[in-house]
Amino acid sequence: MVKMDGAVAPLQSDSPEPLWLQAAKAISREISAGKLAPGSRLPPERDLIDRLAISRVTLRRALQSLVSSGVLVSSHGRGWYVAMEAHQEFPQTLESFSETAARLGLKASSDVLRAEEASATLDQAEELSIAPGSKLFHLVRIRKLDGVPVAIDSSYFPALSELKLSTADFTTASLFRIMSDAGIELSRAESTIEAQGADTTTAKHLGIEAGMPILTMYQLIEDIAGRPLISSTIRYAGDRYRLRTSFSRLSKAGV
Amino acid sequence: MVKMDGAVAPLQSDSPEPLWLQAAKAISREISAGKLAPGSRLPPERDLIDRLAISRVTLRRALQSLVSSGVLVSSHGRGWYVAMEAHQEFPQTLESFSETAARLGLKASSDVLRAEEASATLDQAEELSIAPGSKLFHLVRIRKLDGVPVAIDSSYFPALSELKLSTADFTTASLFRIMSDAGIELSRAESTIEAQGADTTTAKHLGIEAGMPILTMYQLIEDIAGRPLISSTIRYAGDRYRLRTSFSRLSKAGV
DNA sequence: AAGTGGTCTAGACCACCCC
DNA sequence: GGGTGGTCTAGACCACTTA
Known part of the structure; x- marks a missing residue:
């Protein structure tokens, strides 16, 4: 018995998706295409x-996923509305520099201060x-948003041959992308x-005064097997950057 | 016609929730109580x-919410499993003030600057x-480690009667614990x-000079249904505190 | 082949908003 | 009261895992 095959259905029931x-993508497309402006009401x-x-349950699942993406908001008794661009949902993982740039609609770039091999200390x-x-391989970069220096990223990692480091252009390349490739x-x-x-060197590179607040994030980045691969220290000018993250808390209710 | 009223149903259909x-809370409780160990399979x-x-659709909505909280994971064709400790602990769990104190072997305490009701602004x-x-309910505390002021925690949340706020002693009590109880x-x-x-007020309370680096963490804490419950801003003296967290860079990203 | 999660449906009733 | 989102049900079929 055929159940959901409705004649000229806009959506394909035999699709792998x-x-x-x-449905979520279809609605999202309409919004991206400008057919549904921010703040306007959906049918x-x-x-x-x-x-x-499709059924209402299925539609609501699609709508809910768009709420999670920050695309839609609902109002009980009134309708569904396209979210204002101001409020976007927080990312599930700590937001990287490039991701933040993309979210803000800014262009990310780097000045390379150092990109060379060295021997590992103890x-x-x-x-x-x-x-x-x-x-x-030591990599030190001044990271910029629309040309404004925002942070100094100092990283080092094993100089593996498969990374093709000699040909990489770190003014634009992403270290994560190179690793992934x-x-x-x-x-x-x-x-x-x-x-x-801020110490005097950091202050000079960021164009701020010594002693101004700096947000320092040290990271030890591991692969799936738990092997540490990258040691990274990023110093953000305090007034030019803000980390955003979400985390879950267990019912433990810590002390 | 009565639809979902099933005789001696464990769950109350006339509850406001x-x-x-x-259902999600009931399952979560069983796990917290140790009846379902990490890694074990659910019925x-x-x-x-x-x-x-309850119906299967409703149950699955509950299970899904527990997946979002990192409590459960599903395996197609095999079953539902209680997330392993490692997975529970790691995904974006920031270390709380009390947890850091415990790790360092220091004694956490608080000076209460404000603990009173007020009307919510727009x-x-x-x-x-x-x-x-x-x-x-507004709660402002100076948080100390072994008597040394380390941070100022300013939080507010709905003054629910079940919290018994009038009898709470916030010099030692944990807000998370009160909520949990x-x-x-x-x-x-x-x-x-x-x-x-640091502004002058913050600096005075922490015993540092104005302008010294402050680590400011703003949090909007939600319950299992995603309802925001607590707005919290914590200002740490930069030279006396360090946040630790681990996060994953998986890019599942539905939609 | 049996068991289990994943998706989907059609219909019902409730809560909220606005006229 | 009528329209709209929010919740819930009972049942069906599909996809994956295991034996």
Whole structure:
């Protein structure tokens, strides 16, 4: 017995994608195309299910996913509205520099201060679980948003040949992308975050005064197997950057 | 016609809380109580719907909310499993003040600067999705480690009667614990983190100079249903505190 | 082949908003 | 009262896992 195959259904039931996802994308497309402006109301659910030829439960799943993406908001008794662009949902993971730039609609770029190989010190070797004296690649960049210096990113990692580091242009390239292209799957990072005063070198590079607040984030980034691969320290000018993240809390209710 | 009223149903259909939320809490409680260990399999969905006397759709909505909280994971064709400790602990769990104190072997305490009710402003009402003028409880504390002031925690939340706020001693009590005791399950928090210079008031309370680096963490803490419950801003003296977190860089990203 | 999660449907009733 | 979103149900079929 055929159940959901409705004659000239706009959505394909034999597609590999779930119907609710297709519906969500269809609605999202209409918004991106400008047919539905921010703040405007969507047709009632009971109209949409006819147009899309899906059930109300399925439609609501699609709408809910768009709420999670910050595209739509609902108002009980009034209707569904396209979200104002101001309020976007927080990212599920700590937002990277490039991702923040994309969200703000700004152009990310870098000045490369250092990009060269060096031998691992004892501390670095222990940190990355490699042999002392192994070849490390040091990368120090001033990171900019629309040309304004925002942070200094100082990282080092094993100088693996498959990374093709000699040909990489770090003024635009993403380290995560280079790793990914080399088949290295970065998975987790352990971080510490603190506020410090800017030292004179940092202050000069960022164009601020010494002693001004700096947000320092140290990260040890691991692959799927838990092997540490990158040690990264990023110093953000306090008045030019803000980290955003979401995290879950267990019912433990910490002390 | 009575539809969902099933004789001796474990869940109350006349409760103000949605059935799926009650179901999620019930399952969450079983896990917290140790009846379901990390890594163990839950009963099949078709068993659970009998025990809870709810429909499968409703049960699955509950299970899904527990996935978002990192409590459960599903495996197609195999079953539902309680998330492993590692997964529970790691996904974006920031270390709380009390947890840091415990790790360092220091004694956490608080000076209460403010603990009183007030009416919600328009901004606060919007932030917490409540009516303007609703009763809010304001709690401002100087948080100390071994008697040394480390941060100023300024929070507000609806002054619910079940919290028994008039009898709470906030010099030692934990807000999370009070919420938990009142049956409120805090689940997720969205936060922004930035470095700022200390204003004169903050500086005085922390015993530092104005302009010194301050780590400011703003959090909007939600319950398991995604309802915002607590707005919290914590200002840490930059040289006395360090946040630690670990996060994953998986890019699942539905839609 | 049996068991289990994943998706989908059609219909019902409730809560809220606005006229 | 009529329209709209919010919740819930009972049942069906599909996809994956395991034996």
